[in-house]
Amino acid sequence: HCLNPFWPRIFYFLSLSLLGFGVLKALKPRTDSFRPRNLDLFFTSVSSITVSSMSTVEMEAFSDSQLVVITVLMFLGGEVFTSMAALFLRNLKPKLRIFGGKVGNHSLDGGVDGGIPITNPKPETLREEDDQSIKFLSFVVLGYLVAVNLIGVTVVSLYLAIVPSAGSILKKKGLKLLTFSVFTVVSSFTNCGFVPTNENMVVFRKNPGLLLIIIPQILLGNTLFPPCLRFSIWVLGKLGKKVGGNSDYLSKNAGVIGYLHLLPSRRSWCLVATVVGFLVAPVVLFLAMEWNSESLNGMNSFEKIVGVVFQSVNARHAGETIVDISTVSAAILVLATVCMYLPPYATFLFLKDEKEEKNLQKKKERMRKKGVSNIAYLSIFVLLVCITEREKITEDPLNFNVLNIIIEVVSAYGNVGFTMGYSCKRRSIGGANCEDKWYGFVGWWSDGGKTILIAVMFFGRLKNFNMTWRFP
Amino acid sequence: HCLNPFWPRIFYFLSLSLLGFGVLKALKPRTDSFRPRNLDLFFTSVSSITVSSMSTVEMEAFSDSQLVVITVLMFLGGEVFTSMAALFLRNLKPKLRIFGGKVGNHSLDGGVDGGIPITNPKPETLREEDDQSIKFLSFVVLGYLVAVNLIGVTVVSLYLAIVPSAGSILKKKGLKLLTFSVFTVVSSFTNCGFVPTNENMVVFRKNPGLLLIIIPQILLGNTLFPPCLRFSIWVLGKLGKKVGGNSDYLSKNAGVIGYLHLLPSRRSWCLVATVVGFLVAPVVLFLAMEWNSESLNGMNSFEKIVGVVFQSVNARHAGETIVDISTVSAAILVLATVCMYLPPYATFLFLKDEKEEKNLQKKKERMRKKGVSNIAYLSIFVLLVCITEREKITEDPLNFNVLNIIIEVVSAYGNVGFTMGYSCKRRSIGGANCEDKWYGFVGWWSDGGKTILIAVMFFGRLKNFNMTWRFP
Ligand SMILES: [K+]
Ligand SMILES: [K+]
Numbered sequence: 001h002c003l004n005p006f007w008p009r010i011f012y013f014l015s016l017s018l019l020g021f022g023v024l025k026a027l028k029p030r031t032d033s034f035r036p037r038n039l040d041l042f043f044t045s046v047s048s049i050t051v052s053s054m055s056t057v058e059m060e061a062f063s064d065s066q067l068v069v070i071t072v073l074m075f076l077g078g079e080v081f082t083s084m085a086a087l088f089l090r091n092l093k094p095k096l097r098i099f100g101g102k103v104g105n106h107s108l109d110g111g112v113d114g115g116i117p118i119t120n121p122k123p124e125t126l127r128e129e130d131d132q133s134i135k136f137l138s139f140v141v142l143g144y145l146v147a148v149n150l151i152g153v154t155v156v157s158l159y160l161a162i163v164p165s166a167g168s169i170l171k172k173k174g175l176k177l178l179t180f181s182v183f184t185v186v187s188s189f190t191n192c193g194f195v196p197t198n199e200n201m202v203v204f205r206k207n208p209g210l211l212l213i214i215i216p217q218i219l220l221g222n223t224l225f226p227p228c229l230r231f232s233i234w235v236l237g238k239l240g241k242k243v244g245g246n247s248d249y250l251s252k253n254a255g256v257i258g259y260l261h262l263l264p265s266r267r268s269w270c271l272v273a274t275v276v277g278f279l280v281a282p283v284v285l286f287l288a289m290e291w292n293s294e295s296l297n298g299m300n301s302f303e304k305i306v307g308v309v310f311q312s313v314n315a316r317h318a319g320e321t322i323v324d325i326s327t328v329s330a331a332i333l334v335l336a337t338v339c340m341y342l343p344p345y346a347t348f349l350f351l352k353d354e355k356e357e358k359n360l361q362k363k364k365e366r367m368r369k370k371g372v373s374n375i376a377y378l379s380i381f382v383l384l385v386c387i388t389e390r391e392k393i394t395e396d397p398l399n400f401n402v403l404n405i406i407i408e409v410v411s412a413y414g415n416v417g418f419t420m421g422y423s424c425k426r427r428s429i430g431g432a433n434c435e436d437k438w439y440g441f442v443g444w445w446s447d448g449g450k451t452i453l454i455a456v457m458f459f460g461r462l463k464n465f466n467m468t469w470r471f472p
Numbered sequence: 473h474c475l476n477p478f479w480p481r482i483f484y485f486l487s488l489s490l491l492g493f494g495v496l497k498a499l500k501p502r503t504d505s506f507r508p509r510n511l512d513l514f515f516t517s518v519s520s521i522t523v524s525s526m527s528t529v530e531m532e533a534f535s536d537s538q539l540v541v542i543t544v545l546m547f548l549g550g551e552v553f554t555s556m557a558a559l560f561l562r563n564l565k566p567k568l569r570i571f572g573g574k575v576g577n578h579s580l581d582g583g584v585d586g587g588i589p590i591t592n593p594k595p596e597t598l599r600e601e602d603d604q605s606i607k608f609l610s611f612v613v614l615g616y617l618v619a620v621n622l623i624g625v626t627v628v629s630l631y632l633a634i635v636p637s638a639g640s641i642l643k644k645k646g647l648k649l650l651t652f653s654v655f656t657v658v659s660s661f662t663n664c665g666f667v668p669t670n671e672n673m674v675v676f677r678k679n680p681g682l683l684l685i686i687i688p689q690i691l692l693g694n695t696l697f698p699p700c701l702r703f704s705i706w707v708l709g710k711l712g713k714k715v716g717g718n719s720d721y722l723s724k725n726a727g728v729i730g731y732l733h734l735l736p737s738r739r740s741w742c743l744v745a746t747v748v749g750f751l752v753a754p755v756v757l758f759l760a761m762e763w764n765s766e767s768l769n770g771m772n773s774f775e776k777i778v779g780v781v782f783q784s785v786n787a788r789h790a791g792e793t794i795v796d797i798s799t800v801s802a803a804i805l806v807l808a809t810v811c812m813y814l815p816p817y818a819t820f821l822f823l824k825d826e827k828e829e830k831n832l833q834k835k836k837e838r839m840r841k842k843g844v845s846n847i848a849y850l851s852i853f854v855l856l857v858c859i860t861e862r863e864k865i866t867e868d869p870l871n872f873n874v875l876n877i878i879i880e881v882v883s884a885y886g887n888v889g890f891t892m893g894y895s896c897k898r899r900s901i902g903g904a905n906c907e908d909k910w911y912g913f914v915g916w917w918s919d920g921g922k923t924i925l926i927a928v929m930f931f932g933r934l935k936n937f938n939m940t941w942r943f944p
Contacts, residue, residue: 329866330858334851376810386805
């Protein structure tokens with residue numbers, strides 16, 4: 001019943017990142033003068049396939065064809081696509097059961113409600129209905145994926161064609177409109193967070209329209225995917241009588257199907273409430289602390305509000321940004337770090353349900369164990385980076401401070417992509433040879449540090465999507 | 473069966489800290505020129521009773537009589553004393569059962585092995601044996617407490633009287649030898665970590681003898697208390713036939729008695745191994761990173777090794793120090809933060825035992841829940857401090873950086889007392905009116921920040937002493 005066993009997943013991500021590296025390496029970069037190093041290209045490939053958007057190379061160094069490759073990598077690495085692929089595989093080989101044979105035990109994201117089925121009185125009949133419904137489900141996910149992305153690309157393209165202030169930026173930077181639209185929409189839907197511009201979305205901070213188009217893309221592809229999927233299934237059930245049975249079956253057996261992203265009804269509502277809560281909290285804090293600050297300089301009230309909402313949505317987990325993260329208050333950084341750490345489907349359970357309760361209990365033990373050990377692993381990763389970068393920490397304490405390292409590691413673990421960056425101004429000594437770059441803080445680390453962060457990104461991409469707390 | 477319910481404990485600590493504040497306030501400080509503010513005196517009282525040794529006042533500001541008061545507060549706040557007091561209370565009122573009535577359910581440190589008794593075939597006979605053994609146990613703990621402290625005071629006094637380099641420091645500072653010895657030994661045994669000198673143990677860094685006397689005091693009063701208690705009971709059982717029965721009963725029913733600090737045999741061995749592990753790791757890292765560094769300047773090899781062992785022992789959780797914490801490498805700080813966060817009886821379970829396993833399972837769920845929420849609470853506390861100190865964070869980024877705040881909060885939560893301090897040299901602007909002080913970083917915080925840290929210290933003192941992981 002488990003769709004996502006560990007080894008096939010790590011094989012998938014690892015082989016695609018190697019393939020992506022090879023293709024990126026073969027293609028010409030934008031200019032002849034600058035060729036990224038191999039480690040940096042591999043880092044970019046890993047960052048794309050794990051939808052992290054950590055960067056060690058400026059985005060405008062990549063040529064149009066390289067941007068297309070990155071788009072493909074992001075698309076193939078996104079959770080909606082990979083989970084759909086696993087569903088189709090299960091359809092194609094129902095007798096081989098290559099994935100079905102192993103029941104949820106060692107699954108890294110066999111979530112709260114997936115995995116262990118409740119009492120199953122007629123296994124054979126249920127199995128048949130099961131297969132039928134899974135086929136239906138996989139096509140619903142496919143439709144959802146295609147529809148949301150197509151609509152996104154269309155609307156973004158229209159916006160860029162119509163609004164001159166946004167379109168002119170692309171012209172100035174020599175970016176093709178279609179490449180930019182597809183890249184940005186795929187990046188937003190998969191929650192990767194790469195944008196073809198060096199400055200990420202900072203150049204579009206005064207285009208609230210564009211931000212408002214992208215915000216739903218980010219939510220539909222990540223934290224709000226389960227409730228929207230449920231909603232789609234429900235709507236389809238109402239529309240056609242032929243699929244009504246499947247729709248009903250899926251709605252009622254959400255926990256049994258073994259598709260992590262199909263959550264029971266109560267859980268879905270709780271998830272929506274939790275997502276709203278973790279959106280409102282940083283928005284309020286951000287507005288309270290930064291309304292008149294340097295970081296939101298030059299924006300009018302409407303742009304500020306849209307920008308702050310955009311920024312907060314991006315903390316989970318797209319990582320696109322309209323401000324220089326290093327300029328915001330420490331309190332916001334701490335809250336953002338918590339938001340980045342939380343897995344997408346982290347949920348406060350406000351509603352009680354006996355049956356669900358029982359189902360949760362079993363999985364909970366295992367998940368909590370992982371919750372605690374994840375923090376232990378993160379501490380070890382931070383410690384290792386502190387060792388590899390020890391000299392820079394001493395020489396350049398304002399850039400290489402432990403908070404910045406923690407944020408970079410948590411950002412990589414959460415596959416977010418926020419970074420404190422590196423500033424030559426903050427450098428205390430030897431600023432002569434220093435030139436500010438548009439890539440992330442990790443771009444300034446040693447090869448050892450970069451390699452550790454690659455491992456953290458993989459580790460993060462394979463983490464559990466779920467986490468639940470009883471509330472209050 | 474539960475000795476430490478929540479409300480009596482919080483009442484105990486709160487009333488004693490208020491009383492301590494009143495007495496400290498009534499007594500004259502050392503000089504007439506400086507009178508600590510009320511909040512700072514209350515902070516000191518809380519810091520003593522919660523055995524934290526966070527400080528907002530320089531220690532040498534306190535007069536001899538005030539030092540005696542602080543000694544009494546530390547003694548009354550130490551875990552060995554409070555748990556012994558609860559045992560005696562249980563003896564005195566076996567029929568009232570004021571504490572016994574409530575079974576482990578809401579106990580903050582009803583640990584892994586305390587609380588829920590295993591199957592109990594003859595409740596009445598067991599009850600009688602139980603009471604008898606508890607009486608015996610409470611006298612063993614009393615003897616242990618008195619013996620370790622008396623021996624400690626004697627040896628430290630002798631050392632100070634004999635070794636001129638150490639004795640002369642006291643004379644120069646105008647500290648009485650007996651006050652210093654009692655204060656330091658009580659402080660070390662309770663793992664409070666206050667020392668009557670401003671510089672804490674830094675002035676004694678070249679007295680490895682003194683450090684070697686204090687190290688066992690710290691271990692015997694905290695992480696190694698359970699195995700040493702077991703050992704004492706075993707030895708007493710061998711000595712007298714009269715107590716042999718009680719000794720046997722206690723050894724075999726360690727998990728049933730409900731005394732948190734009496735652990736089953738396997739668990740004790742695992743605890744010893746874990747303590748050694750979390751001692752060796754920071755020692756190795758510290759020696760590797762700091763052998764030739766500024767922080768250990770002027771010490772010979774033997775002094776360095778003893779000093780580093782002393783420093784590592786103090787991370788759990790005494791918080792005495794022989795180096796300026798702010799000068800050590802980031803990697804060590806990260807590891808020290810982890811060590812500070814770990815509760816005293818955190819244990820990797822290397823050995824398996826069916827019976828124990830089952831007993832653990834039940835408690836584990838609850839503890840993990842607390843483990844996760846503790847980190848959530850700590851994040852909130854850090855966030856709140858970032859808000860109260862937001863102006864200083866902007867104006868004085870090198871002193872008020874988030875890592876220093878995190879270390880201060882984790883140190884208060886772990887009741888450790890390590891601090892990054894505050895340095896006028898690190899201050900970037902307006903250093904004119906700045907004067908370096910010997911108190912902790914928190915001494916430079918606003919009243920709001922100090923109040924938050926008081927709450928964190930209470931919260932930390934009431935935390936669970938246990939935490940276990942299955943290994944590997
Ligand atoms: K991302
Ligand atoms: K302490």
